[in-house]
Amino acid sequence: MNARLPLTGVLRLGKPSDIWFKPALSVVVAVAPPNLTLLALGRLDLAMYTMAGSLCALYAHNRPYAARARALALVVLGMVAGLGTGLVAASLTGSAVVLVTVGTLVAAVQKTLCDATRIGAPGHVVLTFISSASLFAPQTLSQVPGHLALALAAGAWAWLVGMAPGLLRPHGPERRATAHALNATATHLESPSANSGRTAHAAVQAAWHTLLAAGTRSGTRRALERLVVRAEVALAAPVDTDPSRLRAWARALRGNGPVPTTSYDDELLGVDIERALPVRPWWRALGPLAPIAVRTALGCALAGYASLALGVGRPYWALVTAASLYQVNVTLTWSRGVQRVVGNLLGVLVFAAVVPLAHLGPAALVLCCLALNFGAEALIGRNYWLGSICVTPMALLITAFAGHQEPGRLITERVADTLVGALVGFVAAVAVTNRRAGDRVEQALAAVERAQERTEQLLAEPHPEPGAPDRARRALAAALVDLRATVEAASGEWWQRDLPQERVVRTERTGHRTLAATVRHHRAEGARA
Numbered sequence: 001m002n003a004r005l006p007l008t009g010v011l012r013l014g015k016p017s018d019i020w021f022k023p024a025l026s027v028v029v030a031v032a033p034p035n036l037t038l039l040a041l042g043r044l045d046l047a048m049y050t051m052a053g054s055l056c057a058l059y060a061h062n063r064p065y066a067a068r069a070r071a072l073a074l075v076v077l078g079m080v081a082g083l084g085t086g087l088v089a090a091s092l093t094g095s096a097v098v099l100v101t102v103g104t105l106v107a108a109v110q111k112t113l114c115d116a117t118r119i120g121a122p123g124h125v126v127l128t129f130i131s132s133a134s135l136f137a138p139q140t141l142s143q144v145p146g147h148l149a150l151a152l153a154a155g156a157w158a159w160l161v162g163m164a165p166g167l168l169r170p171h172g173p174e175r176r177a178t179a180h181a182l183n184a185t186a187t188h189l190e191s192p193s194a195n196s197g198r199t200a201h202a203a204v205q206a207a208w209h210t211l212l213a214a215g216t217r218s219g220t221r222r223a224l225e226r227l228v229v230r231a232e233v234a235l236a237a238p239v240d241t242d243p244s245r246l247r248a249w250a251r252a253l254r255g256n257g258p259v260p261t262t263s264y265d266d267e268l269l270g271v272d273i274e275r276a277l278p279v280r281p282w283w284r285a286l287g288p289l290a291p292i293a294v295r296t297a298l299g300c301a302l303a304g305y306a307s308l309a310l311g312v313g314r315p316y317w318a319l320v321t322a323a324s325l326y327q328v329n330v331t332l333t334w335s336r337g338v339q340r341v342v343g344n345l346l347g348v349l350v351f352a353a354v355v356p357l358a359h360l361g362p363a364a365l366v367l368c369c370l371a372l373n374f375g376a377e378a379l380i381g382r383n384y385w386l387g388s389i390c391v392t393p394m395a396l397l398i399t400a401f402a403g404h405q406e407p408g409r410l411i412t413e414r415v416a417d418t419l420v421g422a423l424v425g426f427v428a429a430v431a432v433t434n435r436r437a438g439d440r441v442e443q444a445l446a447a448v449e450r451a452q453e454r455t456e457q458l459l460a461e462p463h464p465e466p467g468a469p470d471r472a473r474r475a476l477a478a479a480l481v482d483l484r485a486t487v488e489a490a491s492g493e494w495w496q497r498d499l500p501q502e503r504v505v506r507t508e509r510t511g512h513r514t515l516a517a518t519v520r521h522h523r524a525e526g527a528r529a
Contacts, residue, residue: 005334011342017381018176022165023061024377028370030057030158034150035366044362047401048137049147052083052130053154057161058122058377064173065166066215071119072162075127076155078113082106082127084148086134091141099135100304100315106131107323108297112289122380128323129395132316137402169256171220177203177210178224179250185231186243186250197235197512198484204231205481208474223259229470230262232477236515288440291432296326299428303421310420312413317395321421326429333429336384337422343388344418348411351393355407358397369397441500444479444486448507451476452514459517473518480511 034050056079060071089102110124110131139147165172184203188196207228214221227249234241249260303322307315324340327333358368372394380387396414399405455472458464487504 005331007338010335010338011383011385013382013386015382016378018180019061020378020381023058024374026057026061026161027055027373027377030054030154030161031373032370033157034154035369039362039366044366044401045403046147046150048130048133048398049083049150050154051398052079052134052151053156054158055079055126055130056155057158058126059119060162062120062173062177062210064210064214065163065170067213068166068173069159069163072159074117075119076152076159078110079127079130079155080148080151082110082131083134083151084144086131087137087139087144087147088141090135090137090139091144096136096308096315097305100308100319101301103128103132103135103316103319104297104301104304107300107319108293111296111323111326112293115289115292125320125324129320132319132323136314136316171214171218171224171256174210174214174221174224175253175259177207178227179253181207181228181231182246182250182253185234185241186246189234189238189241189243189246192238198481200231200235201477201481202484204228204235205478207231208478220259223261224253226262227253227260232473232515236512236518292326292328295429295432296323298432299323299326299425302428303424306420306424307417310416312416312420313409314399314413314417317414317417318421318424321418322425322428325422325425330429330433334426337426339383339385340388341418341422343385344392345415346385347389347392348396348414350389351396351414352407352411354393355397358400365397365400369394372397440486441483441504444483445500445503445507448476448479448483448511451479452507452511455514455518469518473515476511477515480508480515483508 031051031054034054035044035047038044038047038050053076056072056075059075060068063071085102085106089099093099107124107128110127114124114127169175181200181203184196184200188200207224211221211225211228217225230241230249231246234246252258252260299322300319303318304315307318312318321340321344325333325337327336354368354372358365372390375390376387376394379390392414396405396410399410451472455469455476458469458472483504
């Protein structure tokens, strides 16, 4: 099977995220104090190290605060580890080939770990940018501890910035996830389609994931769980649900007001049991990610070496470009490559316009970087290329922290590295095919069929274990969402055998019918009680 490489729609702008301003403001608040402090001390040459820690504020904005605390701490430690690897390598060797090789291996590890742990946007790209840039920063071993200390201190500040909104809205992430599930379900009920149905089921599963990661079950979280159950029931039995009521509940979740109450306490028995089940370790996902890791390593290495062969002074830009491309399949990798090239080429034009202002003085340089930080995070959610228009000039301006750089040369090198990294990176994606993607579709189909069989068995039992039918229903819904994601990933992969599309459609259809049967069964049991 050959995947198509689309051009139409790749640059189409999507709707902004509901919380687009939060990561944008957070990164400004995280970056500003360290940079302004260094400005006051006359040591902007150290800003690269504090930026490493400050940029950790970009992560985990959709996670509940208990989970966010752990995720941000791991991101900070991962950032410092990558930075430390780069600085030590830079202090031990001046060989550009060796440094590119080290950067390649680090990028592959970062990509694999970020995907396995599902850390979320911006994923490995920011980590790879910092670790790769540090490889070419003049360094001695004696300086490394101090520079890492700066990064760790800025990372601690970024952790506080990320956790601070919890003081005002302790259940904000859970409320947003639940509201999104209700709105997505209402949209599907109003205009049913295969796409809206998949979106709604995915939103419901994301809400459960958020609520199950939230820690101790407070009264507010329990009320939110009831609303997610109502969304599940609406998807299974759409005729019996008023979409306007779902939207009214979603609106009520804004702010810190009381959560609307519903009468689904008995269905939460399944949630109680589900919380007691052991969590699947993240390292179980490493095996399926092996092709992506190999693609990243090969693409970054070839891009870096090609940049060196062309005589570009900063080969890590090509390396980072290649690393930023890799998605779950070749088709999405191609789309990201187009977005990256368009965004970077427009970004160098923005840099050419902004650089005279930034060169007015160190304070102007810091303020321009802060503005571009905000713009990047405010826009990137609408489309990757739009955010790259701000990311590119910001990356170019950061090089000026260590001293004046010739703008013309920076522009030329950035354009060359962008084109080299995108071209070579995509070639590596095509060369390293994910031949096991079809096998994972078969496994996902089998998982749905097992979950459906288990659910039907429980429906046939006269007195099933309390909470078991509801837990089985959620497991079946999760398996259906996973099946759709697996099929979409495999459909965009090259050189695959034909996928069992008829079986996929049949399995999805029967699975959703079983979900509807669980709702009818529950209502019948309630009527007899």
